[in-house]
Amino acid sequence: MKVIQVRCPNCNSPIMSKQRDLLFLCQQCGTLHVRDGGVNLVDYEIADFAKSAPIQGRTYVPFWRIYANFTILSKNSSGGSMYKLANWIKGGGGDSGDVFIFVPAPDFDPPTFKRLATDFTANWPKYSTRLDFGGVPRLPANLPKEEAVKLAHFVIITMEAEKPGVLQTLDYTLDVKDARIIFLPFNSTPDGLRPGL
Amino acid sequence: MPDEALSVGLSCPSCGGAVSIEEGESVINCRYCDSMLFIEGDMGIQTVAFKNKVDPQRAMQAAEAWWKKGFKARDLKKVGKTTEVYPIYLPFWSTTIKVAGWVCGYEEKTRSDSKGNTTTERVYKEVMVLQDHRFSQIACDPGDLGIRSLRNFSGERTFEDFTMIPTFETTSSVDEARKQAEAEAVEQARRGAGVPHITFERIYTVPRKMSVIYYPIWVVRYSYRDRMYVVTVDGVGGQILSGRAPGDPLYQSMAITGGTAVAGLVSGFGLVFATLEAGGSSGYIAIFALAIGAGVLYATYRFFRNGSEIIEGEFQGKRGEIGNPLDVGEILKTLEGFRP
Numbered sequence: 001m002k003v004i005q006v007r008c009p010n011c012n013s014p015i016m017s018k019q020r021d022l023l024f025l026c027q028q029c030g031t032l033h034v035r036d037g038g039v040n041l042v043d044y045e046i047a048d049f050a051k052s053a054p055i056q057g058r059t060y061v062p063f064w065r066i067y068a069n070f071t072i073l074s075k076n077s078s079g080g081s082m083y084k085l086a087n088w089i090k091g092g093g094g095d096s097g098d099v100f101i102f103v104p105a106p107d108f109d110p111p112t113f114k115r116l117a118t119d120f121t122a123n124w125p126k127y128s129t130r131l132d133f134g135g136v137p138r139l140p141a142n143l144p145k146e147e148a149v150k151l152a153h154f155v156i157i158t159m160e161a162e163k164p165g166v167l168q169t170l171d172y173t174l175d176v177k178d179a180r181i182i183f184l185p186f187n188s189t190p191d192g193l194r195p196g197l
Numbered sequence: 198m199p200d201e202a203l204s205v206g207l208s209c210p211s212c213g214g215a216v217s218i219e220e221g222e223s224v225i226n227c228r229y230c231d232s233m234l235f236i237e238g239d240m241g242i243q244t245v246a247f248k249n250k251v252d253p254q255r256a257m258q259a260a261e262a263w264w265k266k267g268f269k270a271r272d273l274k275k276v277g278k279t280t281e282v283y284p285i286y287l288p289f290w291s292t293t294i295k296v297a298g299w300v301c302g303y304e305e306k307t308r309s310d311s312k313g314n315t316t317t318e319r320v321y322k323e324v325m326v327l328q329d330h331r332f333s334q335i336a337c338d339p340g341d342l343g344i345r346s347l348r349n350f351s352g353e354r355t356f357e358d359f360t361m362i363p364t365f366e367t368t369s370s371v372d373e374a375r376k377q378a379e380a381e382a383v384e385q386a387r388r389g390a391g392v393p394h395i396t397f398e399r400i401y402t403v404p405r406k407m408s409v410i411y412y413p414i415w416v417v418r419y420s421y422r423d424r425m426y427v428v429t430v431d432g433v434g435g436q437i438l439s440g441r442a443p444g445d446p447l448y449q450s451m452a453i454t455g456g457t458a459v460a461g462l463v464s465g466f467g468l469v470f471a472t473l474e475a476g477g478s479s480g481y482i483a484i485f486a487l488a489i490g491a492g493v494l495y496a497t498y499r500f501f502r503n504g505s506e507i508i509e510g511e512f513q514g515k516r517g518e519i520g521n522p523l524d525v526g527e528i529l530k531t532l533e534g535f536r537p
Contacts, residue, residue, distance in 0.1 A: 005210045006224075006233040014211065015233040017226050024233055035224075035235055076396075078303075078321040110327040147295075147403040154297040154401050158325065166321035167301045169397045 009039050021140035023062060023105070023181060030131070032181065036144040044181040047127035049136075053196035057188040060138035062105040063120065064148035067178040070156055071096040075172075077165030098177075100124050101152040105141035105181065112192065117155045118162070125184060125197050138183060145179050152176070209234060218243070223406055242371055242407055246286065248353040249362060249413035249432045253282045256415035256435075260428040263437045269507050270443040273421060280425075281418040284432055286364040286411040288336040289347045290374035294382040298326045298400030300390035324390040326400060330382035334374055336367040336409060342429055343439025343510025347412060352433040364411060371407055379404060414438065429510070439510020449505070456497025464490030 006015040008026035015024045023042065025032050032042045049058060072095040102120035104113050143151070153174055161167045185196035207216050214229035222243075223236045236243065251259075257279050264273045301323045309315045333347035379402045386400050413432025418425060421443050428440035467486020474482075 002237045003207050003210055003216060003234050004237060006235050016231045017233050018231055020222070020224055020226050021233070022224055114325075114327060143403070150401040150403055151297055153399060154299075154327075157299050157399055161299050161301070161323050161325065167299070167323045167397065168303075168321065169301070170399075 006035070009033055009041065017140075019140045022144060023141045034144060036146065040145075042145070042181055043178075044183065045129045046131070046133060046183045047125065047185055047197065048130045049185040049196045053185060054187050058136045058196060059186050059188050059193075060133055060136055060183040061116075061186050061193065062138065062141045063116075063182050063184055064103040064105055064143065064145065064152075065180055065182045066101040066103060066149060066152040066176055067180075068099060068101060068152065069097070069173075069175040069177065070099045071173045071175075072160075073171040073173065074169065075160065075167075076169040077163070077167050079165040099156070101155050102182070103143065103148040103151045103155060105143045105148065106139040107142040114158065116193070117151075118158055120184070121155055121159060125182075125195070127184070127197055133183070136185070141181070148179065149176055242409055244409045244411070245291075245354055246356050246359060246411040247413060247433050248355045249284055249358045250352070251284075251413070251415055251430060251432045251435050253415075256282050256284075256417055256430040259430045259435055259437055260417040260419065260440070263428060263440060264442060267507055268444060268448045270421065270445045271447070273442060277419050277421045279417060279419045282415060284362045284413050284415050286359070286362050287339070287344065287414050288365060288367045289333050289410045289412055290336045290367075290369070290371065290378070290407055291331075291333045291347060291350070291410045292375075292378055292407045293405045294330045294332060294378055295403040295405075296326055296328050296330050296382045296386045296400060297403070298386065298398070300324045300326060300387060300392045300395060300400070301397040302392040302395040304393050322392045324392055326386040326390055328386065328389075330378075330385060332378035332381055333410070334369075334377060336369050336374065337365045338368055341512065342416075342427070343441075343508070343512045344414065344429060345511040345513075347410060348438075349412075349431065349434055350410075358413065359411075362413060367409055375404060375407060378407075437509065439512070440508075442507045444505045444507050446505075452497055456493055460490040460494040460497065463493065 006024050007013065008015060008024070008029060008031050010031040011026060011029040013026055013028040015026060017025075022034060023032055024034065032044045034040050034042055044062075046060070075095075100121070102117055102124075104116045108116065156172070156174060157170060160170055186193040187196050207218065208214060209216050209227040209230060209232060211232040212227060212230040214227055216225055216227055216234060218225050218236060225234050225236065226232065227234060260279065261274065261277075264277055270276075301321075303322060304320045305317050306320055307315055307317045331350070333350075335345050339345060382402050383400045387395075387398070415430040415432055417428045417430060419428070420426070424443070426441045426443070428442075429438045430436070431438050464487050467483040467490070470486070471480060471483035
């Protein structure tokens with residue numbers, strides 16, 4: 001085994017952090033990179049806290065935001081007739097389209113992972129961006145991009161499975177066009193993480 | 198997971214401080230200077246070794262205590278004689294895999310009413326799978342040692358025993374281990390979902406880095422009436438991992454006598470009950486009793502057939518605790534490769 005010091009591929013400054021993080025953010029030039037089979041730069045955005053968000057417990061959570069075209073080729077569910085009928089009356093349910101899939105990058109427990117992923121994928125967050133974290137700590141990422149794409153499939157199937165009716169078959173395509181990190185603002189409370197948007 | 202960090206032989210290239218890494222991790226931060234560090238292993242594989250915590254005396258005591266348990270020869274404690282005790286390091290592939298997916302389908306439930314009419318109902322199911330799966334598998338040919346996976350993942354880690362204890366090198370490929378780890382994780386998730394008839398399934402696996410864990414194991418060889426047997430002892434916890442021991446003819450005789458008697462009584466009871474209480478569900482009770490009787494008879498036969506030797510551990514082709522006859526030649530051949 002060999003230990004090497006991680007340096008920014010842009011300005012060669014050493015990357016410093018008080019926690020283990022798969023995302024290497026350069027504090028000098030702001031370049032974000034990962035090392036999964038090579039040195040790869042990652043695009044990222046930092047979302048600003050809403051003015052109403054409490055100051056206490058502020059923290060940033062990194063998400064992989066997967067931008068993809070999702071097309072349902074065929075689907076069959078048992079039950080859920082009223083939902084299907086309502087969808088048909090509205091003119092279909094949108095069986096093809098571009099979607100943003102939000103995959104939490106920290107090592108969350110399964111229920112938290114599922115809740116955050118499905119909540120943000122169902123309701124894409126709206127935010128203004130900022131250039132730095134403003135002294136707010138951030139949770140470390142533990143999920144490489146390739147694995148985030150795999151879990152994006154899981155998230156999208158979960159969205160379909162949780163519609164009314166019992167899912168029996170689903171044939172779909174998910175064509176990934178872009179993957180970037182979005183640091184979303186949260187407030188850490190005794191009841192868990194609450195979005196600070 | 199209560200894994201302890203490894204902190205031997207690695208230092209921060211920035212400040213020179215000792216760094217601690219956890220199994221399967223490739224990124225760490227130096228606790229002295231906060232530098233982010235990246236671990237480059239041999240083909241991305243990390244090596245971890247557990248410290249041996251057992252001495253020869255403790256290994257022998259564990260083996261001899263094991264002799265007294267179960268249906269082993271009653272005179273094993275008196276006649277059995279330990280001939281050799283020595284430690285070895287065995288390599289294991291180890292990783293953790295996140296499993297996420299959905300298993301959909303249905304289950305058919307058949308019900309009978311009092312008139313004997315049966316109806317089959319289809320119960321549709323959609324089951325989410327989201328869990329972590331721990332995988333371990335021996336990374337060399339274990340021969341007939343009866344050890345194929347690791348049960349313990351916590352303990353002090355060090356390479357300092359490597360100079361004292363003979364170490365067996367890895368012989369299986371990491372790619373094969375990865376494939377098996379993912380296949381095992383998917384299979385366990387599928388089984389756990391409990392959907393008998395699957396119509397749709399997507400299970401995704403997110404593996405962590407693969408590590409090689411060198412684990413200390415004590416080999417205790419002993420003789421019993423001119424036959425050689427082997428027991429292996431966990432070098433960290435001191436418990437028995439695998440072993441073979443002579444069975445007892447008395448227990449075999451008792452089993453065949455008692456087992457056939459019980460099987461006959463249960464089957465006979467069922468038949469008599471069915472004859473006296475003709476009609477209703479008495480036929481089902483008779484069939485049920487006959488089935489139990491046949492099961493007891495089969496278990497009795499298994500015990501009688503294989504009870505000449507008691508086997509514990511992960512032996513290939515082993516079914517239950519009582520398995521195949523001893524192949525001393527195979528064990529000794531295997532151990533020749535491990536001996537100091």
